[in-house]
Amino acid sequence: MNTHPVLQVENLDVRYGNFQAVRQVSFEVQPGEIFGLLGPNGAGKTSTLSAIEGLLIPSGGTIRVAGYDSRRQPLYARASMGVQLQSTSFQGELTISEIIRLYAGIHGVNLSKERLAKILDDIKLGDASGKRFGQLSGGQQQRVSLVIATIHNPTLLLMDEPTTGLDPQSRRQLWERIEAMRDNGHAILLTTHSMEEAESVCDRIAIIDHGQIITIDTPQAIIDDNRDRPEVIRASRRGRITLEDVFIGLTGAAIRS
Amino acid sequence: MSTTITAPAKTTPASTPAVTLPKPATVFKNLLRADLTTQWRNRRATFLVLLIPAVILISWKGLIPKFGSAFVLANCITVGLNAIGLMGYTNSIARDRDKGVFQRLRITPAPRWTIMVSRLTVQLLMIAIVTTILFIVGYQVDHIVMQPSGYALAFCVAVAGGAVYLSLGQVIVGLIHNAETVNVVTRLVYFIFIMVGMFGSLGMLGDAINKVSNWSPYGTVERILADALNNVWTSTTTMALLATIGYTFLFTIIGIRFFRWQSSK
Numbered sequence: 001m002n003t004h005p006v007l008q009v010e011n012l013d014v015r016y017g018n019f020q021a022v023r024q025v026s027f028e029v030q031p032g033e034i035f036g037l038l039g040p041n042g043a044g045k046t047s048t049l050s051a052i053e054g055l056l057i058p059s060g061g062t063i064r065v066a067g068y069d070s071r072r073q074p075l076y077a078r079a080s081m082g083v084q085l086q087s088t089s090f091q092g093e094l095t096i097s098e099i100i101r102l103y104a105g106i107h108g109v110n111l112s113k114e115r116l117a118k119i120l121d122d123i124k125l126g127d128a129s130g131k132r133f134g135q136l137s138g139g140q141q142q143r144v145s146l147v148i149a150t151i152h153n154p155t156l157l158l159m160d161e162p163t164t165g166l167d168p169q170s171r172r173q174l175w176e177r178i179e180a181m182r183d184n185g186h187a188i189l190l191t192t193h194s195m196e197e198a199e200s201v202c203d204r205i206a207i208i209d210h211g212q213i214i215t216i217d218t219p220q221a222i223i224d225d226n227r228d229r230p231e232v233i234r235a236s237r238r239g240r241i242t243l244e245d246v247f248i249g250l251t252g253a254a255i256r257s
Numbered sequence: 258m259s260t261t262i263t264a265p266a267k268t269t270p271a272s273t274p275a276v277t278l279p280k281p282a283t284v285f286k287n288l289l290r291a292d293l294t295t296q297w298r299n300r301r302a303t304f305l306v307l308l309i310p311a312v313i314l315i316s317w318k319g320l321i322p323k324f325g326s327a328f329v330l331a332n333c334i335t336v337g338l339n340a341i342g343l344m345g346y347t348n349s350i351a352r353d354r355d356k357g358v359f360q361r362l363r364i365t366p367a368p369r370w371t372i373m374v375s376r377l378t379v380q381l382l383m384i385a386i387v388t389t390i391l392f393i394v395g396y397q398v399d400h401i402v403m404q405p406s407g408y409a410l411a412f413c414v415a416v417a418g419g420a421v422y423l424s425l426g427q428v429i430v431g432l433i434h435n436a437e438t439v440n441v442v443t444r445l446v447y448f449i450f451i452m453v454g455m456f457g458s459l460g461m462l463g464d465a466i467n468k469v470s471n472w473s474p475y476g477t478v479e480r481i482l483a484d485a486l487n488n489v490w491t492s493t494t495t496m497a498l499l500a501t502i503g504y505t506f507l508f509t510i511i512g513i514r515f516f517r518w519q520s521s522k
Contacts, residue, residue, distance in 0.1 A: 108279025
């Protein structure tokens with residue numbers, strides 16, 4: 001047992017050739033915390049997440065997952081995290097039962113038939129065990145992806161825009177599952193474009209723009225600290241300052257590619 | 258740009274359990290089971306890989322008196338190995354890379370070698386199946402009978418020969434990052450190999466092409482297969498085997514060096 005934060009990112013730099021996508025980004029995520037990484041398109045969210053996931057090699061800085069250095073002990077770091085990618089794709093020829101069994105096996109989790117059936121029942125897919133992933137609806141796919149991401153009970157869960165394309169019911173259900181995981185001590189790092197969701201669900205958020213973190217705090221503290229800024233007041237449309245107003249105020253109203 | 262405001266993280270007591278890594282053998286077993294299931298569900302594609310050399314073997318029955326059973330059978334096995342390496346393996350890698358299947362696997366604690374070795378193991382199994390079926394078709398339809406030791410040696414040589422085409426496929430999928438382009442290029446290379454290899458080795462394209470064909474990845478594999486089936490081993494066979502190993506080594510280095518786990522889209 002140790003007492004490290006579940007995720008420590010220190011002075012992270014990510015470069016694509018001459019373009020620096022992430023610049024000196026630092027933050028921590030504690031157990032039992034939902035941490036939101038917000039930013040406009042191209043701000044560096046996905047690059048930061050990809051570096052944490054081990055999908056790209058950062059040009060500088062350190063990342064520790066559950067105390068494991070992601071460059072020196074990549075397998076341990078990856079075994080400590082569960083990841084729900086923005087667009088998940090699994091082997092198209094496999095059924096969802098086979099996919100869940102595969103990823104459980106890769107994580108060293110032995111799934112009995114009964115346990116697999118219970119997992120599928122829990123996500124209301126008990127009758128769909130023989131279906132292929134591509135045959136499921138968007139909400140069903142998200143539920144399967146979340147099961148796979150958490151099948152090994154990871155200490156850290158990374159979610160890249162998990163509610164994109166979901167209907168309100170599926171979105172609500174997903175948040176309930178995520179909050180239940182938080183309550184069980186899991187740390188969750190997510191990216192989202194929904195400021196309302198971030199405001200209501202995240203314990204802390206970081207706003208990233210042009211590869212740099214411009215603020216980290218609780219949603220309410222960020223609103224309170226920025227409510228008097230002229231650019232935030234200009235962005236306000238509802239008579240009260242929301243997280244979205246602060247976000248627009250801090251990152252600008254121009255549409256990013 | 259605004260100023261940086263940093264607040265301390267929430268101070269929930271942390272308790273991070275130590276992680277136990279799954280054994281590589283366990284990871285490999287699960288990957289292999291999934292890859293075998295995938296291959297089984299693609300039975301139609303597997304059938305097509307087998308169909309072309311089988312049809313050639315049947316239609317070349319009349320050439321056996323002139324060129325010999327071993328030459329005909331070796332050519333057909335080489336065509337089958339070509340199809341497995343270039344069409345089966347390469348396209349499945351390109352397709353799964355394009356769909357993000359590898360991306361998903363890479364964020365698990367699976368060592369990366371297990372992902373590729375599992376794929377290659379399935380293809381080696383395919384090589385064994387195709388070779389065996391062509392032996393049976395040759396025996397049943399063309400009445401080709403070799404010594405048991407010839408069959409055994411040819412079986413082993415087919416695995417070595419198949420490695421050339423798997424590594425050539427790795428080069429293609431390493432250098433080309435778009436699945437559709439990979440599909441087109443593999444078909445083109447497959448067609449060229451068959452045309453130049455088969456007709457070149459028959460001497461129908463002239464002496465120069467015949468020599469090129471004999472020492473191409475097609476010709477060297479065909480040579481060691483034919484000699485293995487005939488149970489003869491000459492210095493030329495050894496040279497062909499060394500060339501085969503050399504091609505495999507070279508293609509593997511290039512294929513791994515330039516391979517990307519993500520597609521270019």
